[in-house]
Amino acid sequence: SPVCSRVLRTPLEVAQQRCSVATSNTTCSAGYILPYSIRVLLETAVRNCDGFLVKKEDAMNILDWKTKQNNVEVPFYPARVLLQDFTGIPAMVDFAAMREAVKNLGGDPMKVHPACPTDLTVDHSLQIDFSKWPETVLKNQEVEFGRNRERLQFFKWGSKVFRNVAVIPPGTGMAHQMNLEYLSRVVFEIKDFLYPDSVVGTDSHTTMVNGLGILGWGVGGIETEAVMLGMPVALTLPEVVGCELTGLASPLATSIDVVLSITKQLRQAGVAGKFVEFFGTGVSQLSVADRTTIANMCPEYGAILSFFPVDNVTLKHLKHTGKDEIKLESMEAYLKAVKLFRNNQISSEEPEYTQIIQIDLSSITPYVSGPKRPQDRVAITNMKSDFQACLNEKIGFKGFQIATEKQNDIVPVEYEGNEYRLSHGSVVIAAVISCTNNCNPSVMLAAGLLARKAVEAGLMVKPYIRTSLSPGSGMVTHYLSSSGVLPYLSKLGKFEVVGYGCSTCVGNTAPLPEAIRNAIKQGDLVACRLCDCVRANYLASPPLVVAYAIAGTVNIDFQTEPLGIDPNGKNIYLHDVWPTREELQQVEEEYVISSMFKELKEKMEKGNKRWNFLEAPESVLFPWDLKSTYIRCPSFFDKLVISLQPIENAHVLLYLGDSVTTDHISPAGSIARNSAAAKYLTNKGLTPREFNSYGARRGNDAVMTRGTFANIKLLNKFIGKPAPKTVHLPSGQMLDVFEAAELYQKEGIPLIILAGKKYGLGSSRDWTAKGPFLLGVKAVIAESYEKIHKGHLIGIGIAPLQFLPGENANVLGLTGKEQFSVSFPQELFPGITLDIKTNTGKVFSVIASFENNVETTIYKHGGILNYVARRFL
Known part of the structure; x- marks a missing residue:
């Protein structure tokens, strides 16, 4: 870097030193230009090449991305x-x-x-x-x-x-x-x-x-x-879908509208498990706030990531937020030197992609998403007709199946001395939440400006609607306050800041007033937002959340029907209170300034009084409190023996079918009062209201092990109906899964799990492997695995064994009541076939489902925790 006085090595030099990848640009030998996201993978591979965890072949495979995508596995540091x-x-x-x-x-x-x-x-x-x-x-x-x-x-x-x-x-x-x-x-x-x-x-x-x-x-x-x-x-090594953005979005369309439109189009295009990389003239029209809003919804359209390479817009944003000028110069020079900086003006430098999807931003109009899935997008111009169609449709992702004669039912309800009328479509919860909206100042300011105009027009949100404002950071509160709109959000309908974190979106909200709950149940109403008695859940931009809260219903056509009536009897329509793009830009430029980022930095470095005065030990070793129900020292490191121990005369803890999810294995919600975890906490002197959740108690292995397979929807073939139960085979007792496993461990009997196809589907959870391990499970024998969960099993020291193609427990005539034995050769290698012997004399073969030598090494050491512990020794 010519602007930096230090000697700064580039990834190219490291590549030449460590992997002999002698290339002077990002064009591979086949003549195509690598996508920017793949260039980052290449850089990490050449920088971290050690010949074992990252090999030269890994870097070469990434460099040969076009022919190797979907065919090879590569490491990413x-x-x-x-x-x-x-x-x-x-x-x-x-x-x-x-x-x-x-x-x-x-x-x-x-x-x-x-x-x-x-x-x-x-x-x-x-x-x-x-x-x-x-x-x-x-x-x-x-x-x-x-x-x-x-x-x-x-x-x-x-x-x-x-x-x-x-x-x-x-x-x-x-x-x-x-x-x-x-x-x-x-x-x-x-x-x-x-x-x-x-x-x-x-x-x-x-x-x-x-x-x-x-x-x-x-x-x-x-x-x-x-x-x-x-x-x-x-x-x-993933496919990379190039998403070409052109045009400029309509003034009424917020970044959330752009997100919902892109979400639907990318989901329809089938980008699950792929990288998405954005390019085209429309990209330079998007602010970093817009880009991050789009990238934030990546999980909703299923891609691994959604990459916007650094360009001049990025640098301008970083300067705006107070980044050091010298570091910005160094950053720019470095990124250009290693070809990780996008020049939107040079089309000849565009990478080659697996496929290209074109999206015209000018075609996007305001949308909401729902009533049950984020990919089900509804233009606000069609919202009323779509909601009425949902009432008619049979129960499903877009249907509630309400009888025609009941679709216009009105339920009167008295609340705080006034009478209101609830109907299908009534909004009862309106929350401006953190996950998908307020990383973008423009949409949050739009909500505040709309609230100000609505209050000035004499409009109010009905008091029974549960409103809240939960920004992702204090910076949002700062600019809403400094721009003068925060009081209007409060005055309009008690949109008060309740905190900074996930709240309503994950069900953490105060209950609805009893009168409202009773009215919903009495009329079997399809009320809107999120709680145990609300069936329709819509995602919308912050200003639309506020607008629908004012209207009090989603069963409205904003083009022809008013939001409300002012004190003089005049109809007030959405277009009367919707802020213009010019208004938003003026307020954003004036109040979303670098001083707010500086203040945020100071707040994080200084902390707060409660945190600063919170006493915490300073010892090298943590002083475990044996009475604690939140933090316990787990027993993962009890044995550090490097050898492949045979599994002898193991009983089957659970005999499961297809599509067992991570939620079946390790539920994350509330702790049921009749569960093994509840019994443990009760014995510790806690009352049910103090149980909290499995998620909150992830630091206590005693709770989490008892919560393993505690899902009431678990279908164990030993039981024949959904229940978190199993049979202790030696005695024939039906017990909680934990209680049976505990009894097996006292008897010194190892355990296995029999399962069908796609074992371990769903979101990644660490305790889906840790829990079974602490229950004494040594192996899982399944027809197939969810790849991530299989990696978890290996990482904790559980052998993932797979039936041969066309075989399963039923085909082999297994009842699950047999005892199983298997030995592992000391030279274990990926895909090796092993023989499993049963006490009935039946012998069958399985595949040791390891992908590479790293996985076999980790398993041989008893899991990744033990592997790394030995490195520290």
């Missing part, structure tokens, strides 16, 4: 890790336990640290106990501190003793918002060495930073923990 509270605590507990194990075996626990920078936000998931109350944020934070004190103390201890760990204080903001506004580097500079920023996080919306030109996506707890332990993420 992200530059950093992002943890949020629920999914972060198991990883931190494991590191604390690893320190304990290393110390007990005579090693130095001070050597145990995450291998890469790790940021953890402690208030990503926010439970709302108060709304429509003075000082709501402070009241909710106070309850959260009391509810999660142990967890917060543990996090604070971790931030003190572990290198590479930074904790974002409570009351600051949620994971992906902090990732965007504060944690992102775009380019790392470590010890005079430059390389691209990249990240994996334990939240699906980690993809938001793709809008800043940062490669990153959400993964499960095991994968994230592996990266913290110095291991790469395994990735099938």
Whole structure:
């Protein structure tokens, strides 16, 4: 870099040094130009090549992306890790336990640290106990501190003793918002060495930073923990879909409308499991806020990531948010030198893509999404007719099957001394929430300006509607307040700031008033938003959330019907209060300024009084409290023997069918009062109201192990009906799964699980592997596996065995009541066939479903935790 006085090595030089990849540009030998996102994968491969975890062949496969896509697996070493509270605590507990194990075996626990920078936000998931109350944020934070004190103390201890760990204080903001506004580097500079920023996080919306030109996506707890332990993420070299954007969106269309339109088109195009990369003249028309909003919805259209390469718009944004000028110059020079900077003016430099999808932004008009799935997009001009069609349709993604004679039913309800009329389509919850909306200042300001105009026109939101404002960070509150619109949101309908984190979108909201709930049930009404008695759930941009709250119903045509009537009897329509693009730009330029980002930085560095005064130990080893029901030292490191132990005379813990999901294996919701986990907590002196959830107690292996296979919808063939039960085969007793497993362990009997196709479907959860391991499960024998979950099993030390093609337990005549034995050769290799013997004399073959030598090495060591613990020794 000519603008930097230091000597800065480029990925190209590292490639030549480590992998002999002698290439002077991003055009491969076949003559095509690599997509920008693939260039980042290539850079990480050549920089981290060690001949074992990353080989020269991996770099060459990435370089030959066009012919190798979908055919090879490549390693990816992200530059950093992002943890949020629920999914972060198991990883931190494991590191604390690893320190304990290393110390007990005579090693130095001070050597145990995450291998890469790790940021953890402690208030990503926010439970709302108060709304429509003075000082709501402070009241909710106070309850959260009391509810999660142990967890917060543990996090604070971790931030003190572990290198590479930074904790974002409570009351600051949620994971992906902090990732965007504060944690992102775009380019790392470590010890005079430059390389691209990249990240994996334990939240699906980690993809938001793709809008800043940062490669990153959400993964499960095991994968994230592996990266913290110095291991790469395994990735099938993906197809890259080029999404060409042209034109300019209509003045009425917000970035949310653009998102919903792109979401539908990309989902229809089938981009699941692929990279999406944006290019075209329309890209330069989008602000970084617009880009990050689009990238944020990546999980909803199924892609791994949605990448916007760095360009002049990105640099302008970084300058606007207070980035150092010298670092920006260095960043620009570096990105241009290694061809990671997009020049929108030179079309000859466009990469080649697997396929190209064209989207004309000028064709996009305002939309909402629902009533049940985000990909079901509805133009607001068609909202009334679409909702009425949903009432007629049979029950499904777009239907409620309401009898024709009941579709116009009105249910009178008295609330706070006034009578209101509820009907199908009545809005009862209107929440401006954090996940998909307010990373973009323009849409949040649009909601505030609409509220101001509505109040000035004499309109109000009906008081029974549960309203809330849950921004992703305090920065949003800052600019809503400084621009003068925050009081109008409150005056219009008590859109009060309830906190900074996931709230209504995950069901964490105060219950509806009893009178409203009774009216909904009495009329069997299709009311709108999200709670246990509400059936229609719509996603919409913040200004439309406010607009529909004013209207009080989604069963309205905004073009022909008024939002309401002013005090003089005049009809007020949506176009009367909708802010113009010029108004928005003026307010945004005036109030969304770099000083807010500076203030956010100071807030995160200074913390808050509760966090700063929170006492936490400073010892090298964490002082485990044996009475704690939140934090416990797990037993993953009890045995550190390097050998492939045979499984002898194992019983079947569960005999399962097809499509067993991660939610079946490890539910994340509330703890049922009659469950094994509830019995444990009750014995610890807790009342049911103190049980909290499995998600909140992920740091306690005693709770999580008892919660394994505790889903009431689990269908175990031993039982014959859905129930979290199994049969203890030696005695014939029907017990909770945990109780049966506990009895087997006391008897010294190893366990296996029999399953059908697609075992481990669903969202990635670390305890779906850890839980079975602690129950004593040594192997799973299934027809096929969800790839991510299979990796989790290997990572914890459970053997993933697969029936031969065309075979399963039923075909082989297995009842599940046999005892099974299998031996592993010391020279275990991927895809080896093993013989399983039963006590009935039946012998059948299975495939050891390992993908590569890294997986067999990890399994031989008893899982990744033990593998890395030995490295520290």
